[in-house]
Amino acid sequence: MLRNASLLVAACLALTSSTIARAQLIVSEKEVRREARVEWLSMKRHLSVAHDPRIQNYVQCVANNIIGTLSPEQAQADWEVVVFDEDQINAFADPNYKIGVFTGLLRVADTPDALAAVIGHEVAHATEGHVMQRARKGARNNALVLLGSAATGISPDLLNEGAMLSLNLPYAREQETKADMIGLQSMAKAGFDPRAALSLWKNMAAAMSGKGAPPEFLSDHPADDTRLDTIIKQIRPALITYNQAVEAGKRPNCQAVAAPDR
Numbered sequence: 001m002l003r004n005a006s007l008l009v010a011a012c013l014a015l016t017s018s019t020i021a022r023a024q025l026i027v028s029e030k031e032v033r034r035e036a037r038v039e040w041l042s043m044k045r046h047l048s049v050a051h052d053p054r055i056q057n058y059v060q061c062v063a064n065n066i067i068g069t070l071s072p073e074q075a076q077a078d079w080e081v082v083v084f085d086e087d088q089i090n091a092f093a094d095p096n097y098k099i100g101v102f103t104g105l106l107r108v109a110d111t112p113d114a115l116a117a118v119i120g121h122e123v124a125h126a127t128e129g130h131v132m133q134r135a136r137k138g139a140r141n142n143a144l145v146l147l148g149s150a151a152t153g154i155s156p157d158l159l160n161e162g163a164m165l166s167l168n169l170p171y172a173r174e175q176e177t178k179a180d181m182i183g184l185q186s187m188a189k190a191g192f193d194p195r196a197a198l199s200l201w202k203n204m205a206a207a208m209s210g211k212g213a214p215p216e217f218l219s220d221h222p223a224d225d226t227r228l229d230t231i232i233k234q235i236r237p238a239l240i241t242y243n244q245a246v247e248a249g250k251r252p253n254c255q256a257v258a259a260p261d262r
């Protein structure tokens with residue numbers, strides 16, 4: 001009887017601690033989403049949006065084609081795409097499905113296919129819930145510190161210091177590899193040529209060398225060789241997907257616009 005009682009107590013304790021853990025998780029997801037929202041609104045308030053509407057239309061077109069390949073539930077999320085007039089080579093997609101692209105990225109990702117490789121990668125981070133996974137694995141404090149620093153008063157200088165979550169979140173290596181793999185498939189499914197990803201990542205590494213803090217998609221990534229190996233292995237299945245998409249009539253008609261002169 002006593003033994004049964006202690007088992008019951010143990011069971012209740014286990015239940016309670018799992019309930020608490022779940023409650024904490026819910027709070028942290030809410031917090032992460034709320035802080036990401038504050039950060040997004042701050043960026044829109046403090047940074048200039050690209051003046052040329054053709055640039056916005058171009059990036060929106062590539063993003064729409066990628067988003068169109070997602071599950072209906074994900075495709076119907078509250079996606080928003082903004083091109084910021086910043087010379088940095090950078091892009092991100094946050095946990096609230098907000099995609100930010102800096103005009104500097106267009107200097108390196110200079111074709112619709114190459115831009116689709118970056119956007120496909122970033123969209124995969126968002127749809128796979130990579131920020132939330134990091135929060136669950138105990139990186140919560142790091143994520144919130146980063147989010148908090150962005151929320152307390154963002155200035156363009158902060159961008160250079162790399163203090164912002166969306167641009168500088170340390171994703172895990174396996175998350176980066178997964179984002180590369182999923183990104184390659186989604187760009188191919190949309191009808192963008194996945195072979196563009198190979199030259200893009202090579203050009204990107206060259207363009208960024210010796211230029212301070214790397215953008216999200218180059219920070220904490222697997223070593224370049226490992227990354228290229230992953231992409232080379234995935235190129236064949238991605239090409240099959242691409243050919244099927246092209247045969248099915250998927251030819252994204254996004255008019256490329258060059259990055260503005262500085």
Ligand SMILES: [Zn+2]
Pocket residue numbers: 121125171176179216217218
């Ligand atoms: Zn990444």
